[in-house]
Amino acid sequence: MARVIATSEDQSVSLEHIPYPDGAAAPATQFNARKGRPTVAGIGKDNGVWLLNTRQRTWEWLPTETPVIAAAAVDNTAGHIVVVGADGTVSVYTQGNTEPLSTTAPLLPKTLANPELAGNVQLTVDGERAYLNAPEEGVVYEIDYADSARIARILTLSAQPVHLVETGR
Numbered sequence: 001m002a003r004v005i006a007t008s009e010d011q012s013v014s015l016e017h018i019p020y021p022d023g024a025a026a027p028a029t030q031f032n033a034r035k036g037r038p039t040v041a042g043i044g045k046d047n048g049v050w051l052l053n054t055r056q057r058t059w060e061w062l063p064t065e066t067p068v069i070a071a072a073a074v075d076n077t078a079g080h081i082v083v084v085g086a087d088g089t090v091s092v093y094t095q096g097n098t099e100p101l102s103t104t105a106p107l108l109p110k111t112l113a114n115p116e117l118a119g120n121v122q123l124t125v126d127g128e129r130a131y132l133n134a135p136e137e138g139v140v141y142e143i144d145y146a147d148s149a150r151i152a153r154i155l156t157l158s159a160q161p162v163h164l165v166e167t168g169r
Contacts, residue, residue, distance in 0.1 A: 003027070003042075005054055018057050020050075028052070030070075034125050037075035039095070041083075043068050049083060051095060063098055064091065070123040072130065074145065082130045082145050084123055088112050090132060092145045102149040110136035 005016045020027065028042025028050035042050040044061070049071045051060040066085035074080040079095035088106035093099075111117050117135040124131045129152060130143040142153040 003052065005057075016057070018052065018059070021059055021061075024059070024061070032070070032072040032123065032125075034072065034074050034076075034127065037073065039073040039075040039079075041071040041073040041081055043071055049081065051081065060095065062093055062095075064093075065100070069118075070121055070132070072123050072125040074125050074127075074130075076127065078146065080125075080145050082123060082125055082143070084108075084121060084132060086112070090130070090141075090143055090149055092149050104143070104149050104151065107132065107141055107151075108134045108137065110134075 003018050005018055007014050026045030028044055031040045031042045033040040038055045039051055039053050042052065044050050047065065047067050048061055048063040049068055051062060051073055062081060064083055064085065066087050066089070068083055069086050070084040072082050074082065081093045081095065083091045083093060085091065088108035089103050090107060091100035091103040094101060108121060111121060111134050114136050120135055122133050130145050132141045132143060134141065138157055140155040140157065141151055142155065144150045144152045
């Protein structure tokens, strides 16, 4: 089991295999991170998230209390990782710590109850906030992950927010 990092220099591309640690369970899927940052979070098969530091070429396993449906590495100085559990809660971790700093109440009960929409839950992070869509609820949550996972805003939409894309900067 390994993942590949592609780098490009002078119009040539090189591929490097980054093997998982010995004894690692299933490989990560659905990698997500703050744009332009070197640490990415990948959803594991068991309760947890794989963190890949692309600069150091190292893996770290972060066990979680519940199965994970979305995760993103912020890769800021605090090393925040935002994780959405299968129960609809949002937990904030820091690299190297297996206990969450904070966890919200379940935010997605209607979405997770609808099998057609449960797979459309998306999470994106920037330098200050996380954004989580809740299609069946018709909202996007803006979460201040550095402030005890505080819900900073709830953006109510007239249509189901099935796709979530960050724009601007």
